[in-house]
Amino acid sequence: MIYEEKTMKSEKIYEGKIINLKLDTVELPDQKYTKREIVEHPGAVAIVPITADNELVLVKQFRKAIEEAIIEIPAGKLEHGEDPASCAVRELKEETGFTAEKIQYVFQFYTSPGFSNEKMHLFVATGLAEGTAEPENDEYIEIIKIKLDNLLNMINNGEITDSKSIIGILMANNIINSKQE
Amino acid sequence: MIYEEKTMKSEKIYEGKIINLKLDTVELPDQKYTKREIVEHPGAVAIVPITADNELVLVKQFRKAIEEAIIEIPAGKLEHGEDPASCAVRELKEETGFTAEKIQYVFQFYTSPGFSNEKMHLFVATGLAEGTAEPENDEYIEIIKIKLDNLLNMINNGEITDSKSIIGILMANNIINSKQE
Secondary structure: OOOOOEEEEEEEEEEOOOOEEEEEEEEEHHHEEEEEEEEEOOOEEEEEEEOOOOEEEEEEEEEHHHOEEEEEOOEEEOOOOOOHHHHHHHHHHHHHOOEEEEEEEEEEEEOOOOOEOOEEEEEEEEEEEOOOOOOOOOOOEEEEEEEHHHHHHHHHOOOOOEHHHHHHHHHHHHHHHHHHO | OOOOOEEEEEEEEEEOOOOEEEEEEEEEHHHEEEEEEEEEOOOEEEEEEEOOOOEEEEEEEEEHHHOEEEEEOOEEEOOOOOOHHHHHHHHHHHHHOOEEEEEEEEEEEEOOOOOEOOEEEEEEEEEEEOOOOOOOOOOOOEEEEEEHHHHHHHHHOOOOOEHHHHHHHHHHHHHHHHHHO
16 A cells, blocks of 8 residues: 555645646655645647658647757647547647547556646547648747658657657557557 | 747746746747746656566655556656766665666656656666665655566556656567567
8 A cells, every 4th residue: 555645735836827836745654744846737638640651740849948949749738628639639730730530549648747747648640631730829830740660760869859759659659560460 | 940939037936855947938939928937857767677577667656746656667866966877776776676787778858848857867777686675755665566568558558657657668668579579
């Protein structure tokens, strides 16, 4: 049985546009106490769009947190009350312009459960049709198509450095391989 | 060419034990401005310890941010100035008690580059020898060994929900398969 930390006090530090920060005082065994810094996030979806030629549709954008432009699978925050599958359709269209005949749920995961509750819902999109992207006001995104085989090399070479994208690419590879077997 | 966001102003919101929060005002094209909420993290290592029987040594612990006890690969924060490979040796020993003949670097990734600079350095540990764990004061950890094949099922079933652990397990599988080919 794993010890569950009871909240003794919860202090709101910051409430923002995307994230909130709170500082919880929790009880540990033997009546000891410690503090947990927690970043609250509304949750997000990530989509692996696979073309008929086994290319993935990816986005390259500048990420201020790491001061770097990186290649990622399309993704975006859940709006309040939004269903993850609807969010996946919306974000794929907004970020890349693509629509999909089929959007299939893969699984969900926490990006960094040590300090944040951000949950990422992963989808695979197939039967793609190209359209016009509709990025948000503060998004400047380049759309790139890359062969799955190249992406696997790019993960090993350290050219793909985003956790959701690594997971999405590795799962796309597993899904395609299992269909070919 | 991807647009790079120039910092016009940077406000420190919180400086904590593990994370800091800052609010940057950045310049977008056409002289527009927006704010970016950024969680600074010292970086971390994660280790995939593989036994001679292709079992992985995992840890189960309560994560306050998600109010849940989850199974993860061993991991821990970098101490100030600490080399990631040394940190991997230290965290493997502290969390699981295991020492390894070989600790091999795999790659590094960002857990959530949309709002945090947390960088995770991934290692595979082999040639394992069991010892006594030395958890930190506020860590209550259960050690579990699970067969790699079962772990792949647990990812698909949603029983493994931590991004670094999903990446570590999928890479361990690729490494083992490539050795067997």
